[in-house]
Amino acid sequence: MRDVGFDSVHIDAVGNVVGRYEGATPDAKTLLTGSHYDTVRNGGKYDGRLGIFVPIACVRELKRQNRRLPFAFEVVGFAEEEGQRYKATFLGSGALIGHFDARWLDQKDADGITMREAMQHAGLNEADIPKIQRDPARYLGFVEVHIEQGPVLTELDLPLGIVTSINGSVRYVGEVIGMASHAGTTPMDRRRDAAAAVAELILYTEQRAAKDGDSVGTVGMLEVPSGSINVVPGRCKFSLDLRAPNNAQRDALATDVVNALKDICERRGVRYELEETMRAAAAPSAPAWQQRWEKAVDALGIPLFRMPSGAGHDAMKLHEVMPQAMLFVRGINSGISHNPLESSTNDDIQLSVRAFQLLLDNLAAEQAH
């Protein structure tokens, strides 16, 4: 950031790296952008960091032209979006909207080091964290560039995608309880097979989510505890992860899936337990900001493709206090992410830089009017 000509660069109290390129006038509002600089263990190079480097490239070009926009431009490398070391996802972006929970400081990592100790070791001052909360009135909005982390753009042969919404999600862990019995002596019509009930749930979830087109539903954890080859499963544990571009669609999906579980279990004479473990609101893109991305992508001659984001992003946190919209960049290797195979191409990344520049230009033109 210093090399390319940001006016100020610092590491804030929670560990975010913040660079500002000031506007033409001191009282100008600020456009906020950025993404996270942490990633998962054994992850890729692009998840998060692409959304920091693309706006840095834009500032480099602005500085080279010695050009000032009618708004300030603030680029943040967010700390700890993934929540890998501590159970505190969106630590950095959350702090910008006042969502830092002081109880997190006592959490220990796998080596027994508390977050407080880790922050002190990094030279951060926890007492200053509340001070980094932003005043939304001073901001125009938040935009974020991110690698897609999925196969859609690759399969459509498109370099860029317009994010319509960051999906809302709900997660459950559950168990079906049937009756363990002898696999040889229990006729098919007298079984209370817990795993067969969960099998029905898996296929129902798959079909029901597909019906929406843009919902997703996953049974990622599945186990017959202490199962034996010759015993009809008496118990089957499972998880459910349901996501949709808006809360109403997510809730309708969840209602149908939970009702299906209820019906399946009643019909099969088994019972179930189900615990909701997470519920995150959808973050639909602000229409005006989504349209700004669309205008930029369209100007590049790239067909517009609108898509929800299945994964969560820092933009979800900023969404709570200001308008936001995201741009996705195609990943190669079928969009694999959280994996060293994660990658993109220079051409696609360059297109995202040009789209960002066009968004800045158009926004500048809007502000001039």
Next chain:
Amino acid sequence: MRDVGFDSVHIDAVGNVVGRYEGATPDAKTLLTGSHYDTVRNGGKYDGRLGIFVPIACVRELKRQNRRLPFAFEVVGFAEEEGQRYKATFLGSGALIGHFDARWLDQKDADGITMREAMQHAGLNEADIPKIQRDPARYLGFVEVHIEQGPVLTELDLPLGIVTSINGSVRYVGEVIGMASHAGTTPMDRRRDAAAAVAELILYTEQRAAKDGDSVGTVGMLEVPSGSINVVPGRCKFSLDLRAPNNAQRDALATDVVNALKDICERRGVRYELEETMRAAAAPSAPAWQQRWEKAVDALGIPLFRMPSGAGHDAMKLHEVMPQAMLFVRGINSGISHNPLESSTNDDIQLSVRAFQLLLDNLAAEQAH
């Protein structure tokens, strides 16, 4: 056996308890019966032992009447049918047909005690084991009374069931390999979900086995290894246990299930591995001996109900050298077995004694002709 008046009682070289009640003439052939006196850890009182005590009760009554049949009657309490302490199921009944594998003697139990040491400690002489092999020409056949170990007779409100066949079985362990991917960013139509493929297999197996009426199919082991709530399953391990009253029906079932797995995996773009771990031939009842049980049960005024045996029994071993047929006795508590809750009633057991007496009477009448 000594108390009720057997002519000879001894423990043979493999640990079977053998009692003989001689026939009217020294050259008479022998009817063989019995069941196992071992059971599983934390098992019930009836599995196996019922089939020893019922013919003992018959001999008590014969002795009380001082009556000799035109055939000898040999009752065996078989050692180690379950194969719990050592991996040697049907140890006792197998030895009667010459199926004792000397390599088993070196197997160690959980405490490190070899079967040889355990036999010596019990006063058995392993060198004599080959001598206990029976000459089938000296035997009329083998009959066995056993608790059902299933819910069928309870649900039909019938005390006794005629076994048509001891089911043949085939077992597999397998794994479906798909592609692990992000549960949020992978659209439903681009997934290669290993667990969903196995879910289809579970439901297909259930329906296909039910179609036969008397086949059974079970996926008893099921696991997504290291599954995560937010990851589409890339792998799913499972087992398959398929059983049918005859080998052709079992093989048709297995062919259909394995073909279904192949089709499911092709359609879903996943692959599978499947290993056959066991294959046991069916032991259909000898028609003449099944009819003898039917005649006896019918004479008691009990509706005839014919059913396959889903579990294996000592009769499977004797089946290899002589005709055999079994009689099932209703268990209470939904037929639960291998569990201390396993039980039956005095009334039902008395009916099985009377059925056995009628079988002996009818067989005596046949022999007299």
